[in-house]
Amino acid sequence: MTTPALQARGLVKRYGRVTAIDGADFDLYAGEVLAVVGDNGAGKSSLIKALSGALVPDAGIVLLDGKETRFHSPLEARQAGIETVHQTLALAPAMDIATNLFLGRELRRSGPAGSVFRLLDRREMRQQAQRQLDALGIETVQHIGQIVETLSGGQRQAVAVARAAMFGSRLVIMDEPTAALGVKESKLVLDLIRRIRDRGLPVVLISHDMPQVFEIADRIHVHRLGRRAAVVSPADASMSQVVSLMTGALQPGDEGAPSNLVG
């Protein structure tokens, strides 16, 4: 099998007596959308935090393209090419789209204007931002200078996703990207996720929405009690089977369980 884009083995994280991650494994392959599902408190977000550098695990290893890495902050993970779309989106509402896309990664003019006077290259940033929105087919925003708070929920989500796709060179992690959206807007975000995958970036999608997971995921990682319970294919499993795996009513290997894609 090919080397996973992102892999984790035996991750452990304890908070006092609470074990948030209990020997979790994780595999994400190039060109796939991997859904991570699990009941509340199963430790999904702790796992994602460990993968995106927001949390330093007590034990276990993370491998990026087969090479062992250790992130001490989200910034380090980002520099390694892992972009996260947070549930809160992390946008500055009073600033325009282009500024938000480049927030924290602004481009300066070349020459002394940039190096001495720290002058930002507004035109270049706007052009790149426009190209990115065009490439992802985000056409509804009127112009790149539009203030984010005048956008709809779906459009804001699209801006956050576009930012991740723009700077994520290895993979994109999305935390409940459609939780706050209506049906129609959710569909547009799913289209966006597909487009990102088709451009070659693997996507980790954390979601509660089973129909959505089955619609878009190539594989489903079921998380339970702080570790990976199973990985199933949406073609092979039913929604009720996945829910049963999440709650523990069904164990991998039981009669009637979908085939587990990992040992």
Added chain:
Amino acid sequence: MTTTKPAPPVRGGRAAETLLHNPALGPLGALLVAVIVFALTTSTFLTVDNLSLVVQQSLVIATLALGQTLIVLTGGIDLANAAIMVLGTMLFARLVTEGTTPLLALLAGFAVCALLGAVSGGLVTWLNLPPFIVTLGMLTVVLAIGRLYSQGNSWPVTDNFLGVLGEGGYLFGQVKVTHGMTLVIVMFAITWYALTKTAWGKHVYALGNDPEAARLTGIHVGRTRFSVYLIAGVIYAFAAWQALGRIPNADPNAFQTGNLDSITAVVIGGTSLFGGRGSVIGTVVGALIVAVLRSGLTQAGIDSLYQDVATGVLVIAAVAFDQLARRRSR
């Protein structure tokens, strides 16, 4: 995202949206109206001498308000700015009176003001204390230090160098542009540039907008916030120098409402007390509005207490407008 309709326009139409995105426009309109009204109703307001005086009277508060704007943009507030400035004037004046060279006295004053700004900033940034409480404490402490250092006296300044901002200047026809005016223009221009044209400025706005979002985008939130308080401290030292240019006498009891006056200028200038929105241009206009109201109402023979009433009403109106604009944008 090819089929969603564009977001509904801001309710209240184009005018509200324009105002929301150019928060200095409203105050600028108010300033023009005030100038026109006083020009028409009094014979003495619209004269070169009076306008020059209005500007000179607003220099110190405008400078204090410049530092205040930076802090308010981060979602903070500084109650200690005038106290820090007054301590600065005391240092300049007493050191020179006791024989220190003026340049050295100036450097010492700047260093102390910067240090006090850094103390506020450090407490807010790394101990996560609310700026209101930190600067309230600093206000009390710095006021007391200023009074102790003054030994109960005010210290007159006779040195030319310390008074140069008020005394020195250029003549354009019959209009005298003092060095103090030039300095304020330069300081506001530099700050405007830093806020709007550099990454640092974007980060200041972003962290005032939503500190958590700013952190998640990789902005060094702590470092940026601290830098704002430090820079504000340096700006207050300039305000101290301006104050000695206006009145060459360092008085420990001067500018007792300077902190509130600076907040007034910032708020009337359209900067949001919730952080992340506003501009230094608005602050200039805000400082001028206060000075114009003072002068105009005086020329019109209206009791100075009504001037305070007018200023207070303006402050509340400005904040109400800000709230309204922000609610509409949701």
